[in-house]
Amino acid sequence: MAQTTFEEISASDFFYRNRDIAGFTNPSRAIFAAIRELVENSLDAAESLKIPPDIYVRLSYEGEASKETQIYRLRVEDNGIGVPPRHIPSAFGQVLYGSKYKLKQQRGTFGLGGKMALLYGQITTHQPATIISSTGITKIYMYKLMIDIQRNRPLILDRKILLNKEQWRGTIVEFTLEGDYFRAMPKILDYFKQTAMVNPYANLTFVDPKGRLYKLTRITKEMPEPPKETKPHPYGVDVELLQRLIQITPHKNMLDFLKNHFHRVGEVTAQKFLEFSNISPSKNPKKLTHEEIVRLMHMLKKFKDFLAPDASCLSPLGEELLKAGIIKELKPEFVAVHQRKPATYAGHPFIVEVGIAYGGEIPKKDGFLIYRFANRIPLLYDEASDVSVKVIEAMNWRRYKVTPDMPIAIMVHICSTKVPYKTVGKEFIADRPEVRREIANGLREVARQIQRFLTRREHVDREKKRLGVFSKYLPKIAQFSAKLAGKEKLPDIDKLLRSVKRFGAEET
Amino acid sequence: MEQKKHKISMIEKRKEVLASLENLGLKTYEQLDSGYFPSITMPSRSTENIHYDPQLRQYILGDRTVRRSTRNIRHLKPFTQLVWAALFSHELTSQRKTSTLRDVYYSAQAYEMTFTDQEESNNIVTDLETVLGFSREDFSIFPEERSAVFGDLTIEYTVPGYEGRTLNLTSHPDGVLIGPALTSAEFVKTTADKVIAIEKGGLFTRFIEENVHKKFNAILVLTAGQAPRATRHFIRRLNQELNLPVYIFTDGDPWGMHIAMVIISGSANAAHLRELNTPDAKWSGVWATDIVNYKLPTDPLDDVDVKRLYELQKDPRYKDPLWQREIKTFMKIKKKAEQEAFSRYGLTYIVDEYLPEKLEAEK
Incomplete structure (x- = not known):
């Protein structure tokens, strides 16, 4: 009889064994994921202080790893909030440790991505990572560390404290990893371009292993309002979250517990709910059994009278910035953007922003260029599975004079405290009816705008053509008729040509 | 006596043709110069407007007319082509040269006037016939010759270089082509x-x-x-x-x-x-x-x-x-x-x- 051994594995170990789900599937995907995770952390770090981000990324060649893969050194610098010195080892050396467990819209959600990158680097090259950070105080802290995978603990190899004479603030992460840059290159460049599109207030600099410099310069210092932290909405909680809230709550009865830990739940709503769910208001939440917690979760979802979550915890880009970003990166002839009113799915507020751009430097190809974003992150993989693509494909574009052979780009941005990703790899958005409806309505609005533009342009084109015909033929008639009538002087046709123009101007 | 009358009639006719071409040019010129979109009215050649006249024993056009106005963008090109065709015909007729429909099609290109195809240029020539009431041979545009005449008829040429020369139409055993020169010749005796x-x-x-x-x-x-x-x-x-x-x-x-x-x-x-x-x-x-x-x-x-x-x-x-x-x-x-x-x-x-x-x- 075979013996089964049970052993507890640490979070690091778990992700090490299951790195596919975090996007580190293969050498080319891994290098893309590493850059992306660190850049996103850097953007969040700057935005939380409402500072326009300055991010510098350098990837340099270190040597051969195998026939198809190389070893690279990746360095990412930002001007963000910085990490307080005592948190540095855990923030970079312990999986599932981090600042991102509060409910507000942020790029990263699991506190996982950056560490996965370091973990992947450590697994493939056995080298420590260097972290340098300062919160703008008088000192700069530098750590050399590795992750103890089994114990999910940071191993500090070296620690230095430097004087911060120039009051530098920010974080630098540098480590080595194995990858295949040349296979990943198109995606990485796309990633920077699209990131610049939805972060038009950021400076992004990328130096690739061949020394090529890609510089994406900000065009504005305007930034969207940063999101406010918020409590969870009763429709959106799960058992795990309930248990965590019960653990930390100082409140001794259910009424206070509900009033203080849930979004948009006040005295009256809490009482009504307890009555509805037949739970005593004086019951101590810490005394709830597991079964009671599960029942509580179901009742929270069933109760119809909770107010919808408000959207102050969201930070959409805004129509102005979205438009600026699109103009900056795509240089189109026409752009229309639209921001939907906040909506909710399963207790999570979300806002959809869409844009459509036409002509200019947008290439003509068979079909539209589709740019998908979630919480200001470009989504580059699995386009076909994404809900936006499904909505775009289902739309009757001909109604709006739009045909697939036109040079058209469509942007869909969804921001939420919990983006409905289908996978941990954050590649595409699940098809939820609430989300689908918002995207469809947003697209209809911008489609109407592009229809107006196309109609007008058609009209102007026709008018130009019409004027062209008059100014081509009237002078000829003048010339022929003068000759035929034996006149030396040509007839004066300026008046006629002017009248054609006036006539034309009235029509437009 | 009789012959002389014919001779005058041929010259008169040419004068008439030239005058009506010039008149077309002048009318167009004056409309343009006084700030109007030139236009022209002519009998419609659509089937509904073609009637058989038992008196004349031929088909004639009815009362329906069409107006070509350069205010209408669709008429602008045909109108220009018509005025060009008039100018071209005037040059041919006054210089006593002739041309063919095919030739008209190509000559237009020298004036940066283009006809989409032969049919378009033929139509414009027919328009000009309708406007003027003269057939295209009168304003020197001839079809390719293929028909001939033979018999005891003496004619006198009026074409440049042959004026006054006579020819008896039995002089060539294959017959004589009925071309521009013969068409404009006077009949002397038979x-x-x-x-x-x-x-x-x-x-x-x-x-x-x-x-x-x-x-x-x-x-x-x-x-x-x-x-x-x-x-x-x-x-x-x-x-x-x-x-x-x-x-x-x-x-x-x-x-x-x-x-x-x-x-x-x-x-x-x-x-x-x-x-x-x-x-x-x-x-x-x-x-x-x-x-x-x-x-x-x-x-x-x-x-x-x-x-x-x-x-x-x-x-x-x-x-x-x-x-x-x-x-x-x-x-x-x-x-x-x-x-x-x-x-x-x-x-x-x-x-x-x-x-x-x-x-x-x-x-």
């Missing part, structure tokens, strides 16, 4: 007392070889199929100016019949023009009844022939009893015969037997 028009080249040559022109005192005209407008006009002049009766010999089928009819009553396509037809000309054969009477070798009528007969039966030009009788006979015998069919009785039979009988019958 001993002929009739005109015989023949559809096919083979028979025309046979008639010359057999001295039909002498034996019958006739001027022979080869129409070479459907007679070109210059030839129709030429036949009319022989009839009107020299008072010669005209007899037409064609194949014995609906198509031959119609060749004769167009010479007599004109075509719907030329309803905007006058003086192209010869109302008193006679169709002398080959009739359907000739096929029966002379027991000619025949071919069966095919479907298009029969269809054509039904069309002709309803055509107002065919309302006379002779035509109706022949159409019915064709339908009854369901046969047709070519002019050459007479050769079964020997090469000279048609001249010695058939022709005298037919000409006698027509008197």
Whole structure:
């Protein structure tokens, strides 16, 4: 009889064994994921202080790893909030440790991505990572560390404290990893371009292993309002979250517990709910059994009278910035953007922003260029599975004079405290009816705008053509008729040509 | 006396043509100069506006008119082409040169005027005919020549370089081309007392070889199929100016019949023009009844022939009893015969037997 051994594995170990789900599937995907995770952390770090981000990324060649893969050194610098010195080892050396467990819209959600990158680097090259950070105080802290995978603990190899004479603030992460840059290159460049599109207030600099410099310069210092932290909405909680809230709550009865830990739940709503769910208001939440917690979760979802979550915890880009970003990166002839009113799915507020751009430097190809974003992150993989693509494909574009052979780009941005990703790899958005409806309505609005533009342009084109015909033929008639009538002087046709123009101007 | 009158009429006509072309230019010029979009009104050539006039014995255009205004963008190009065509014709006519429809199409390109195709340029020339009321030969645009004339008629050329030169039309045994020079020539004298028009080249040559022109005192005209407008006009002049009766010999089928009819009553396509037809000309054969009477070798009528007969039966030009009788006979015998069919009785039979009988019958 075979013996089964049970052993507890640490979070690091778990992700090490299951790195596919975090996007580190293969050498080319891994290098893309590493850059992306660190850049996103850097953007969040700057935005939380409402500072326009300055991010510098350098990837340099270190040597051969195998026939198809190389070893690279990746360095990412930002001007963000910085990490307080005592948190540095855990923030970079312990999986599932981090600042991102509060409910507000942020790029990263699991506190996982950056560490996965370091973990992947450590697994493939056995080298420590260097972290340098300062919160703008008088000192700069530098750590050399590795992750103890089994114990999910940071191993500090070296620690230095430097004087911060120039009051530098920010974080630098540098480590080595194995990858295949040349296979990943198109995606990485796309990633920077699209990131610049939805972060038009950021400076992004990328130096690739061949020394090529890609510089994406900000065009504005305007930034969207940063999101406010918020409590969870009763429709959106799960058992795990309930248990965590019960653990930390100082409140001794259910009424206070509900009033203080849930979004948009006040005295009256809490009482009504307890009555509805037949739970005593004086019951101590810490005394709830597991079964009671599960029942509580179901009742929270069933109760119809909770107010919808408000959207102050969201930070959409805004129509102005979205438009600026699109103009900056795509240089189109026409752009229309639209921001939907906040909506909710399963207790999570979300806002959809869409844009459509036409002509200019947008290439003509068979079909539209589709740019998908979630919480200001470009989504580059699995386009076909994404809900936006499904909505775009289902739309009757001909109604709006739009045909697939036109040079058209469509942007869909969804921001939420919990983006409905289908996978941990954050590649595409699940098809939820609430989300689908918002995207469809947003697209209809911008489609109407592009229809107006196309109609007008058609009209102007026709008018130009019409004027062209008059100014081509009237002078000829003048010339022929003068000759035929034996006149030396040509007839004066300026008046006629002017009248054609006036006539034309009235029509437009 | 008579001849002199003709000579003046040819010069007068040219003057008239030039004046009306200049007038078109002047009207356009003045409209432009006073700030109006030039426009032109002319009779409509659409089928609904083509009527048969029993008085004139030809098709004419009705009262409907069309207005070409340069205010309308769709009319702008055709209008420009029309004015160009007028200018081109004026240059040709005043310099006494001639051109063909094909030539017009190409010449336009020298003026940065383009015609999409030959048909477009032909249409513009027809427009100009409609506006002016002159046929294109009058303003020096001719079709490709293919028809000819032979017989004792002396003509005097009016074309540059040949003015005053005379030619007797028996001087060339193949006949003389009815081209621009002949069309504009004056008739000086003739001993002929009739005109015989023949559809096919083979028979025309046979008639010359057999001295039909002498034996019958006739001027022979080869129409070479459907007679070109210059030839129709030429036949009319022989009839009107020299008072010669005209007899037409064609194949014995609906198509031959119609060749004769167009010479007599004109075509719907030329309803905007006058003086192209010869109302008193006679169709002398080959009739359907000739096929029966002379027991000619025949071919069966095919479907298009029969269809054509039904069309002709309803055509107002065919309302006379002779035509109706022949159409019915064709339908009854369901046969047709070519002019050459007479050769079964020997090469000279048609001249010695058939022709005298037919000409006698027509008197």
